[in-house]
Amino acid sequence: MGRIVYGALAPHPPHLVYAENPPQNEPRAECGWETLRWGYERMRRDLADIEYDAIVVLSPHWQTYVGTHFLGVPHFKSLSVDPIFPNLFRYRYELDVDVPLAEAMCAEASKAGLVTKMMRNPDFRVDYGTIVSCHLTDPAWRKPIVSISSQRSTAFYSVEVMQEQMIALGHATRRAIEATDRRVVLLASESLSHRHFVNEGPMPEDMSREHITNHHQYLWDMRLIEQLRSGRTREVVEQMPEFTEQAVSESDSGALTWLLAALDFPSYPAELYGYGTVIGTGNAVMGWAPPTPKEA
Numbered sequence: 001m002g003r004i005v006y007g008a009l010a011p012h013p014p015h016l017v018y019a020e021n022p023p024q025n026e027p028r029a030e031c032g033w034e035t036l037r038w039g040y041e042r043m044r045r046d047l048a049d050i051e052y053d054a055i056v057v058l059s060p061h062w063q064t065y066v067g068t069h070f071l072g073v074p075h076f077k078s079l080s081v082d083p084i085f086p087n088l089f090r091y092r093y094e095l096d097v098d099v100p101l102a103e104a105m106c107a108e109a110s111k112a113g114l115v116t117k118m119m120r121n122p123d124f125r126v127d128y129g130t131i132v133s134c135h136l137t138d139p140a141w142r143k144p145i146v147s148i149s150s151q152r153s154t155a156f157y158s159v160e161v162m163q164e165q166m167i168a169l170g171h172a173t174r175r176a177i178e179a180t181d182r183r184v185v186l187l188a189s190e191s192l193s194h195r196h197f198v199n200e201g202p203m204p205e206d207m208s209r210e211h212i213t214n215h216h217q218y219l220w221d222m223r224l225i226e227q228l229r230s231g232r233t234r235e236v237v238e239q240m241p242e243f244t245e246q247a248v249s250e251s252d253s254g255a256l257t258w259l260l261a262a263l264d265f266p267s268y269p270a271e272l273y274g275y276g277t278v279i280g281t282g283n284a285v286m287g288w289a290p291p292t293p294k295e296a
């Protein structure tokens, strides 16, 4: 039986890839955002002990306005340039997609009443949220991925509508995985508080300039982290409308709600690997290792 073997909150600031200087990225950095990069390093160390077949990621930067879409082409290769930070992120990616797994999730979500579509365009450019979160989780790209779009119901309707749909999508994701033979890692690709600076210094990795935008945003981040660390995930979902609005959070994408629903609202603690700011936004790298069926 397939199962979710790991879930993570995996933020995607392109700055983190820039600061790592991987061969795929053109620009070179001296340093930067170490607490988050060391956090990802610790998460990778934990993941090294877990066997898995595929990574499934929901990204706020693949925005679809009619329903939820799933990558449905076996192989992609292209150049990804961040539209806001082309100076930091010009990344040559090459990745495989687990198309049968994507199709299974798409069909299950559709059965649950959600509007869905498989994305079959071979020239599609994979969004940088997907690329950054997957790179930081597995820089060698050893496993195939499935990327799920963010349908923008927060913008069109409300956070409540988004959550209703993302909870249904999370449950459908879990059911679909369990009906396959795949061991899957799920990634919610998003920051927590997301109010950011509007100017960049002459040297982007100058950490003397990096800090949270304001104390109010910091308080929200700490509250969320504390709830997730103490297994109060239903509380997180209940307060998501206030958090999303007041912290201008990327949780408007539905990624975190989807992840928590797919993990069946864990009451066991999340592991906090690292917290740090990127251009003033709050980011936490956190992981959940569901008990194996034997332990449960």
Ligand SMILES: [Fe+2]
Binding pocket: 012, 060, 061, 129, 250
């Ligand atoms: Fe983003």
